Amino acid sequence: MRDVARLAGVSVATVSAVVNGSVPVSAERTRKVRDAMDALDYHPDHVARSLKTGRTNVIAMVIPDITNVFFPELVRGAEEAANQAGYSVILCDSNEDPAQERRHLDTLFARRVDGVLIACTDASTAYESLVRRRFPIVFVDRLPQGLAVSAVSTDNVDAGYQAARHLIDLGHERIAIVTGNLRLSTHAGRLEGFRRAMQEHHLPVRDEYVRVGDLQASTGYRFGLELLGLDPPPTGLISSNNRMLLGLMRAIRELSLPCPEQVSVIGFDDPVWTGNFSPRLTTLAQPTYEIGRCAFAMLQRRMRGEPEAPGVGEVSLLKAELRVRESTAASPSREGEMLRPAVSI
Amino acid sequence: MRDVARLAGVSVATVSAVVNGSVPVSAERTRKVRDAMDALDYHPDHVARSLKTGRTNVIAMVIPDITNVFFPELVRGAEEAANQAGYSVILCDSNEDPAQERRHLDTLFARRVDGVLIACTDASTAYESLVRRRFPIVFVDRLPQGLAVSAVSTDNVDAGYQAARHLIDLGHERIAIVTGNLRLSTHAGRLEGFRRAMQEHHLPVRDEYVRVGDLQASTGYRFGLELLGLDPPPTGLISSNNRMLLGLMRAIRELSLPCPEQVSVIGFDDPVWTGNFSPRLTTLAQPTYEIGRCAFAMLQRRMRGEPEAPGVGEVSLLKAELRVRESTAASPSREGEMLRPAVSI
DNA sequence: CTGTTAGCGCATTCAT
């Protein structure tokens, strides 16, 4: 910058002024400065700038597993919005490990990121001090319990309700659900919605029909085998997670159970490949990309200092969309009856 | 830091010394400093440190599309390795757009990242000046043409060869391939391997059997319909890309062509869901995670200043692994003949 | 071993 100033025959302050447009500079000098910048291939040093201004224009996104199809879409939404606003984003994969998550948060803090977007891991409390300190942080997808925070997520209770309701409308009465750890707000919410729908229709929720496990396909497979081996077996299956859904489908296939004739299945998340299954899968599609964008927008408000409503936080819940395909059909016990027909997409 | 020094009754230099362990400090003072740090909840400011040292301990990873299953795995490998070495990683999605890629590179440079890992987009030349300037950059997966660079990728020629060879061994003679833009080294390589195998076995490669398009499922679908409508149609299909494979399978299904009886299919990349298709998909699995790790390791060597061999660059090619499942079988024209049996996994 | 000091590159007063 000194060199640029010298070459342009002005002071460093003037260079700074034209770079930032903070103060008016005469046209002629502006031109000279720009020429000098080009000639010297000068690029303002963001590090120095950050030290001075206290802002880095960097945010971080910490997520539990980039390898789960849900998150890349989320990251993309947030990253695009962030980039458009002049922010870069540091990606931190916590690998579903609270300790790892805390380490990430610590280094992020040391790096002076301007804000963080986080899909928190089970049992983590690393962020409590952050929200208490009013550090700009907004939670995405997974929300912490008992904390008044800024957050954006799918309306999971509604989504769980929709899933159950779809099966109920098809005449199913014995419906089972496989979910992830219930300390994760997403799974707790979906289960709650499921229960609510069942209760509304005076349908029992048998304990053996609710299976809680980790988010692996292998677990879904095991649960599928177990559930379908029950007497009586469920005629409807809901998977609260896309990986477990894979396992569920594998179990059904190995059991040679006709789907949807004998058992209907509905899953969460709607990656392209759901349309390649036989049968094509009925799913609840989350507005993942949109959640990412909204989350960044909200974070920006926090970074600007706009406060959330005190004590409650600002949480924005987006609706999931039911996509009816071929894996759900009328309950075998109601075959031939007149049921509300599902609209296929 | 001043406060910490004051509280501990030492100088800032001493504080710096205990924080960095750069210079020995007496046990007693060390303890005092640590206590003061805790008491004040002091966290060293990486920004200031970077300004001073000229190193940020941040690298960037620029990729064309986080939404393609291949990349999350790659990112994870690189990120884990980077984190273990004390680096954070900025993620930049270029969205397959050279202009976007260049913008990213510019801001990354301004941010003084210590190095970058890049899967370059077609037609991009944004990085030429970087490699010429000897900026630490290593290319992953997709390599630029005609530049001596550091890179790690799958051995795509070998992988394409393996794919074709597998079908040839099964007796197929009419084999078609769908690939992405051939300016992408990955697709060019796979096609080359395919051609080589065909040539070695004196099999013709008909022009209509080579389809080059973008990386979308819809394109794969269209190509599938077109290829299978040819007279004579191919009995073996290779997809150079995981998304196009999805489209291919959809086309086969809509045509009600029995797979693998009438047509064998083999694809690239091996995400979990390949095992959920009917039939289960034969694929070439890339060592994606490993590529990410290797790439970071190589980048670290560049950042340390260890030079690559002049004029050639250091490129490390990892082998893909053929996973034979159910979507490939003996060519219908050779039904009943004795063929080398494939080992199923 | 420890303290003092001089910048790293920039944005921002405050004069002019």
Place this chain on the structure above:
DNA sequence: ATGAATGCGCTAACAG
């Protein structure tokens, strides 16, 4: 409208 000077928080000489 412009320039000179100050310091952001830290590390790396250097002197003790």
